[in-house]
Amino acid sequence: MTSIKVQKLQKTFQSKRKAEGLSGSVRSLFKPEYSSVEAVNNLSFQMEAGELLGFIGPNGAGKSTTIKMLTGILHPSGGETSVLGFTPWKDREKLAFQIGTVFGQRPQLWYHLPAIDTFTLFGKIYELDDRETKKRIAFLSEAFEMQDLLEIPVRKLSLGQRMRCEVAASLLHRPKLILLDEPSIGLDVVAKQHIRDSIRRMNQEEGVGVLLTSHDAGDLEALCKRVIIVNHGQIVYEDKVSNLKRKYLTTKMVEVRYAEEIAKDFSIKGVEILKVGHYGVKLKFDAAITSVDSVLAHISAAGDIVDITISDPPLEEVIAKIYEQAKEEDNKGK
Amino acid sequence: MNNLKFLLAIWKANLQSAMEYRISFLTQMIGMMANNFLYFAIWIIFFDRFKDVRGWGVNDMYVTFGILASAFGLVSLLFGNAFMLSDIISKGRLDYYLSMPKPVLLHAVSSRMIASGMGDFAYGFVSYALSGYLTWDGLARYVLAMLLAATVFAAFLILTQSLAFWFGTMSNFSNLVLNAMLTFGIYPITLFDNYAKIILFTIIPAALMGAIPAEFIRGFTWQSLSQLLIGASGFLGLAIFVFRAGLRRYESGSAIQIEV
Structure with a gap:
């Protein structure tokens, strides 16, 4: 079942332009000039019910x-x-x-009141009866681990604690879909993890669909099954996150630790050696050019391996690469 | 019915929020009553010297000032954001109200309580009690007139502040006409000629907030009641129409906001 269907969506803003300095301000007072900015340009996509969809872009x-x-x-x-x-x-x-909405930069909790008071108010706004509101608050406070936070005025909560309460508040009325706009902005690693775990849990337990916008590729990796990457109001990439990784994550990073000292001139054809130590080596190669098998064979021939880690580059790099490609295509088009 | 329950809940939250800062809440309330008293003292001195301005005495001033203060206080208490609507619109802060399942205008204006309004509201009743016109049916008329005057006042605020949809921030302009409304509202209506009276019923409807309610309180007339009813419903309808028309032009914004 489709929960969101968007066809050729457009949004144009009129933006006032003004030349530099006081003379520009005076001119603009009598003869203002406007230009059109296309914030969203012919955007089309679909989202299925209960899906975790990432919507990312600069x-x-x-x-x-x-x-x-x-x-x-x-x-x-x-x-x-x-x-x-x-x-x-x-x-x-x-x-x-x-639906539920969370705008990371715009709090919905009342700043001077404890979160529980906003939750109770939201119960009235969403026309829940008092018993249902209380039951739901109890469930969400357990799911979002905020039992100790509910009675503290919001102004005294840390940003991470507050965001947990914000997301929980958006789920009070059992929405079928939540739209999260930068929910992890400004949060530290632990707080981000907390939020991601809770959102994943609500998706699994209540089947709530999640449309998430973020700058943070970590949110995407941890939460989303599918991703849409936008730039200049247009879709530049749309696929499963796993396909995105397979397509763009061909570069592998390998870190190896040996039982004995290795040769200082350690080298493998087609592989970039990043660092060589007495007992270890760090290297990088493109799996599309050099086979993983041959690299591993060379590595194991160099000595007894104690530990080995093979990792993909961070998703940020992949996204940056896609943006670059989109930019190049743009320039070619011009 | 659901909207009434919602309004009661939001007013309760406003009161809880204001009472988080107990001392500030009390000082604002008492301070505003003292402020009103000092302001009105000038009129007492004035009427002590001149007794009468074209049939308008100090007792009439007590009633007019009372109704003006109570209506102003009631709007400050229940619809405090009506004073800040222009800022809310121009800074893109309507997003919050638009994402909620309630009428945007009602939700936005009722989401703030200006605690000093309690002082104005209470002072109005004291002023009426001192006027010499206090009777039980007079008090009932006072309450009805105050509700209608407050409706005119809130509608006028919404109307002027909603111009922000077209012209960007309008808070200075709105403050200007708000001051004009309050200033002309307290002046004896008998001072003005017919042309000025037309302005005081339409462009700056100060007469509907001061003189006409005062006339209705002093003695029931169908004329003053119908003037108040037509004025309140007309201005409210116009304010809602202008706000809705403006909402279609709303452009949101990306400013980071730190509190509701």
Whole structure:
């Protein structure tokens, strides 16, 4: 079942332009000039119910604008969208009962009150009865490990604790879909892990679909099955995360530790040696050019292996590569 | 019914939020009452010297000032964000309200309580009690007139602040017309000629917040009641229409926000 269907979605903003300095300001006062910015340009994609979909791209790529159109916050300039069978900008209130939203940069919890008070208020906003609200708060506080946080004023929580409460608040009314816009922004590694685990759990236990925008490739790797990469308001890549890795993660990094000292002139044809120590070596090769078998054979011939680690480069590098390709194609097009 | 439950819940949350800072809450309330008293002292001195301005005495001023203060206080308490709507629009902070399943305007304006409004609200009743017009049915008319005057006032705020959808931030302009509304609201209506009165019923509807409610409190007339009812429903309808028209132009924003 499809939960989101987007066809040729467009959003154009009018942006005021002003020349530098005071004279520019005076000119702009009497004769303002505007230019059009296409934040989202002919975007089409689908998302299935219960899917974990990553929507990533650099700043200004159109991620947040797309999310805002999907929730009914913004009216599009063109195209069609259906979210859980609703047209977001026409059926905003009905849709809001079915979805949850978290904007990492815009808190929804009341700053001066303990989170539990916002949860209770949300119970009224989403028209839950008091017993159901209490039951749901108890469940979410266990799922998000926030039993000790609920009665502390939000202003006194750490960013990580607050984000956990924010995501939990968006799930209070049992939405079928949550749209998370940069939920891990500014969080440390542990807090990010906490949030990711809780989101994964809610997806598995309640089947809630997750559309996630993020700068952090780690969010994508840890949570999403499928990814859409956008740039300049257009899709530049759309596939499963596993395919993305297979296609672009051909470079392998290998770290080996030996039982005895190895030769200082350690080398393998077609392999870049990054570092050679007395008992270990760190190297990098492209598996599409040099076979993994032959590299491993050379490594084991060099001595008795104590430990070996083979890893892929971080996803950030892959995404950067895709952006670069999209940029080059753009330039060629021009 | 659900929207009423929602409003009660949000007002409760506002009160809880304001009471987190107990001392600030109390000082704002008491400070505003003292401020009103000092302001009104000038009118007491004025009427002590001149007694009467075209049939308008100090007792009329007590009622007019009372209704103005109570209506202002009520809007501050229940719809505090109506004073900040322009900022909310121009800084893209309507996103929060648009992502919730409730009417955007109602949710946005009711999401803040200005604690000092409690002082204004209470002071208005004291001022009415001191006017010499206090009776039981007068008090009932006071409450009704205050609700209608508060509706006109809130609608006027929404109307002027919603211009931010078209012209960017309008908080300075809105403050300007707000001050004009309050200033003309307290002046004796008998000072103005017919042309000025038209302005005071339409462009700056100060008469619907001061003189007309005061007239209705002093004595029931169908004319003053219908003026108040037509004014309140007309301005409210217009404010909702303008806000909705503006909402289609809303452009959100990317400013980082640290509190609701």
